[in-house]
Amino acid sequence: MSATRLLVLGVVRMFGRAHGYQVRRELLSWSADKWANVQPGSIYHALKKMAAEDLLEKIDVEPGDGGPDRVAYRLSPAGEQEFQILIAKGLSDPAAGNAELCAAVSLxxxxxxxxxxxxxxxxxxxxxxxxxxxxxxxxxxxxxxxxxxxxxxxxxxxxxxxxxxxxxxxxxxxxAGEYVMADDPGSAFAPPAPK
Structure with missing residues (x-):
């Protein structure tokens, strides 16, 4: 299991659609580069790899500002399933590793x-x-x-x-009811984007 894989799926899921820069910016705001060793190159690699595995769908391409085009992604049904598997494993399986537990707790x-x-x-x-x-x-x-x-x-x-x-x-x-969870009013994380 990869913490980067779970985090990228989770952030794309949270936004409904996102491009690499958005994912990177969000994960850096969580300091994931420190506790999960998530690096910019690993984020872009994960996006491309998971798109090739049909876990993410490319839905839009925006021209880059003097750089490469920005590709927007959303989770496919297989990506949602992979997210559910990885987060469950991260929270329940100590063999998954510390970075994976941290990624799962953050999501x-x-x-x-x-x-x-x-x-x-x-x-x-x-x-x-x-x-x-x-x-x-x-x-x-x-x-x-x-x-x-x-x-x-x-x-x-x-x-x-x-x-x-x-x-x-x-x-x-x-x-005791701390933290806003998916089944609470005002959920902190959006459900998967409609297809």
């Missing part, structure tokens, strides 16, 4: 509240198990490794604990 208002909570709970189960596994590894003195290797179990346990605490808090905030 989570595109999903209904209860569905988002259920996806986050799946991720929470993993971190609870990882925290227990790390604690058990520290308590097991028969594992036969050099003593200093136990610091890795402390590190992994600490990361799992911090992730669990953050997820528990986020789920609680969502359950």
């Amino acid at each position: 989570m208002p595109a999903l209904p509240r209860k569905y988002t909570i259920s996806l986050l709970r799946q991720n929470l189960v993993h971190f609870e198990a990882e925290e227990r596994r790390s604690r058990m590894s520290l308590e097991d003195d028969t594992w036969g490794k050099p003593a200093h290797v136990s610091e890795l179990f402390r590190l992994w346990g600490g990361i799992a604990s911090a992730s669990r605490e953050w997820l528990t808090g986020l789920i609680g905030r969502l359950e």
